[in-house]
Amino acid sequence: MEHIIEKQREIPIIARPDVLVAGGGPAGIGAAIAAARSGVKTMLIERYGFPGGNLTTAMVNPFFTFHDENGNQVIRGIAEEFVDRMKQGGASLGHVADLTFDNASMTPFDAERAKIILIEMLEEAGVELLFHTWIVDANVANGVVGSVIIENKSGRQAICPKYIVDCTGDADVAAFSGVPFAKGKDEDGSMQPATLYxxxxxxxxxxxxxxxxxxxxxxxxxxxxxxxxxxxxxxxxxxxxxxxxxxxxxxxxxxxxxxxxxxxxxxxxxxxxxxxxxxxxxxxxxxxxxxxxxxxxxxxxxxxxxxxxxxxxxxxxxxxxxxxxxxxRETRRIAGDYVLTEQEVLNSASFEDGIACGTFAIDIHPPHGKKQIFTGSGKSVYEIPYRCLIPKNLKNLLVAGRPISATHIAHGSIRVMATCTAMGQAAGVAVAMACHNKCGTREINIKQLRKELVEQGQYLLNENIGEMVDPDLILDSENSDGRQAEHYNPFRTKK
Ligand SMILES: Cc1cc2nc3c(=O)[nH]c(=O)nc-3n(C[C@H](O)[C@H](O)[C@H](O)COP(=O)(O)OP(=O)(O)OC[C@H]3O[C@@H](n4cnc5c(N)ncnc54)[C@H](O)[C@@H]3O)c2cc1C
Missing domain, CATH: 3.30.530 (Alpha-D-Glucose-1,6-Bisphosphate; Chain A, domain 4)
Structure with a gap:
């Protein structure tokens, strides 16, 4: 391809936060609020003029899904605080039954008021906000991302954080830092289709x-x-x-x-x-x-x-x-220290380093052709290992949200907004711990991380956490084969 050489120039370093959260979608909100609440100087960069990511910019609705098929709430923490705030502000009815789509619960909300509630939550936590800013590059030395380059109305600038949580949905910072990644299906790289709400x-x-x-x-x-x-x-x-x-x-x-x-x-x-x-x-x-x-x-x-x-x-x-x-719906998936698989999603896998739960269906809109895979939600509750957030070869970067290290099929479940917010919260606490201990992201005490998340009200498996059951949400009908929706469940065992 034809090219030119960009001229070398000095650019100002405008901030040196402890933690930089890149992208203010569901994962970024969880990460920024959690890190700031843990007492580290936290900055959030977002390319649009408000937070929310797909939740606001793409108008994706409803929030999926907080409950298993028995009506037990398995995603709590900051995601639930956000829902509570929306309920108080009349921006959501909270969790309601979704009998039609086989989900144990759905949480519809008003995206316009959600924007303001999210800004308030970020401000209250003490997060420094920088909107209308793109992250366009990163510099790495000895496995450490030392700076990211940003572009905005004020020009080209640098930020030198101690730790970064990449919540861009596309793993932009990881990609700029040379982390290997995959896209789409193994056989042809095709990805789920795009939709304008x-x-x-x-x-x-x-x-x-x-x-x-x-x-x-x-x-x-x-x-x-x-x-x-x-x-x-x-x-x-x-x-x-x-x-x-x-x-x-x-x-x-x-x-x-x-x-x-x-x-x-x-x-x-x-x-x-x-x-x-x-x-x-x-x-x-x-x-x-x-x-x-x-x-x-x-x-x-x-x-x-x-x-x-x-x-x-x-x-x-x-x-x-x-x-x-x-x-x-889908772009990069990073190569991390562990790859979450569909078998683990479907078999309710738990992990010693599990840091967030997911319970949504594997939901893959057809990358090509017409067959949509949908396994039915709320049946399995599985954990996402911390290692899926750690990109290979880097010591101070975590990735949270849609692009974590998972197979294309497992990604079909972890990608929903409640799960992404829970992952973000865990990543925020983890980098804050690393910052306090002056260590790499792999060296933090995982037991301590899980303990801290539970103390913050998050739900994790094998921790004897009391159930929060909403009887109105219990699914009382067997999932159909989804024919009217043209869903297809390749994992379903015939009775
Ligand atoms: C059509 C569609 C329907 C869906 N339906 C549902 C549903 O019903 N329920 C549900 O829960 N989930 C649904 N999802 C999935 C869900 O919306 C996403 O997977 C989820 O929002 C991912 O969260 P995230 O924080 O990882 O990324 P995102 O929500 O994509 O947020 C990333 C943020 O980073 C910012 N950003 C990106 N790159 C840069 C950069 N270089 N510099 C600065 N900022 C950057 C973006 O502006 C954005 O704010 C749907 C998704 C789509 C597309």
């Missing part, structure tokens, strides 16, 4: 419930009247045949997801819609993201026209807004 206002919820009762057969699992009435917030999934017909007639683009999936939000008459879709996008390539933005913004109009035409209660609805960027 949008919100619809002006829906008539009572009319929708009546329409769902009359049209239950085209919805997943044909929900009963009782199930439809019982849903505190509606989770709507199905209409596969009608979506296919709309594609055949040219009303919907052929790449649109094969079903309508949308969630009622805690704002009267407002739903978020997760139905646009485009495959073959690499979220670390700007040309690909641009292609996704162009295609999916057009799909938003088509999908909304479909909702208006075919779903009762949506006739007078309107598009309220859409994510400020397309949602990227």
């Amino acid at each position: 949008f919100r619809v206002g002006g829906a008539d919820v009572e009319q929708l419930r009546n329409w769902m009762k009359k049209n239950r057969n085209i919805l997943k699992d044909s929900p009963s009247d009782e199930q439809i009435d019982k849903q505190k917030a509606i989770a709507f999934l199905g209409m596969n045949q009608m979506v296919q017909e709309a594609k055949d007639s040219g009303m919907l683009h052929s790449e649109v997801a094969p079903r309508i999936l949308m969630y009622e939000l805690p704002i009267p008459g407002v739903f978020c819609v997760n139905t646009t879709r485009i495959q073959n996008i690499d979220g670390t390539k700007t040309a690909d993201i641009t292609r996704a933005e162009v295609a999916l913004r057009k799909q938003v109009l088509e999908v909304h026209a479909f909702l208006q035409k075919y779903i009762g209660g949506f006739e007078s609805s309107y598009i309220l807004d859409s994510g400020i960027q397309v949602g990227i």
Whole structure:
């Protein structure tokens, strides 16, 4: 490829924090709050003007998933504090049953108010915030990332932290530091498709419930009247045949997801819609993201026209807004000291260095073709080992959130926002411990880390932690085979 040599120049070092958290998504929020609360000088850098990552910028909703199939809450800690704050501020109803999608719980929220609540939580913890800033490079010597280079309106600058938690979702800092990584499926590197969420206002919820009762057969699992009435917030999934017909007639683009999936939000008459879709996008390539933005913004109009035409209660609805960027489900996965596998996810593995639990389904939207893998949530509760957060060859960098060291299939479960927040919290506590002890991230006392997390209210396996069961969330029906949603569970054992 043609190239030029950039001119060498001096750039100012603008900060020397103990801990730099790169990226303010679910993982970054957990990491920054936890590190700052542990008494170390913590700085958070985020490329947008507010925190939240996919939770706010991509408008991903609902928060998944805090409970196992018995209604026991297995993700607590900072993620739960955030939900409590949202409940107090009227930004969320809290955890509600999601019978339609086989999840033990879902937690819909108002992303706009979530932004402010997150800023308040970060400020209260004492995190120094630097928004509108991209991390664009890193310098490594002797296994230590000594500085990161940033770009923003004030120009090009450097930050020299003692420790870094990479929560960019794409493992940008790790990649700039030369950490090896994988992308997508082993055989061809293909990754899950991108989706642009949008919100619809002006829906008539009572009319929708009546329409769902009359049209239950085209919805997943044909929900009963009782199930439809019982849903505190509606989770709507199905209409596969009608979506296919709309594609055949040219009303919907052929790449649109094969079903309508949308969630009622805690704002009267407002739903978020997760139905646009485009495959073959690499979220670390700007040309690909641009292609996704162009295609999916057009799909938003088509999908909304479909909702208006075919779903009762949506006739007078309107598009309220859409994510400020397309949602990227999958990019890099770092090579870490340990690789979490799908067998461990499905078999409820626990680890001596387990630092966060996950209980969401393995949920892989088709990288190509049509088969979506979905194993059903809340069945297994597994732990994520601390070693999955430690990139090979580096002593002062942890990676938390979506890009940890896991297989492509295990990634299909660990990627959800509650799990990422829990991982971030653990990473924040870990780097603070390393900072206090002046040691590398591998040298901290793991028992002490687990103890500290439990004292902070986090749930871990094998620690005799009391159950927090919400009886309203217990799944009382066997998961269906998901046919209406075109889900496929390759791991399901036939009875
Ligand atoms: C379409 C879609 C639907 C999904 N559905 C659900 C769902 O229903 N429920 C659920 O719980 N999860 C869902 N997920 C998964 C979930 O949203 C993500 O996996 C999760 O947000 C990952 O969290 P994270 O903190 O690792 O990364 P992110 O949320 O991606 O946050 C990364 C942050 O880092 C910032 N950043 C990135 N690079 C840089 C850089 N170089 N410099 C500075 N800042 C940077 C970004 O701006 C962002 O704020 C969905 C994801 C998608 C895309």
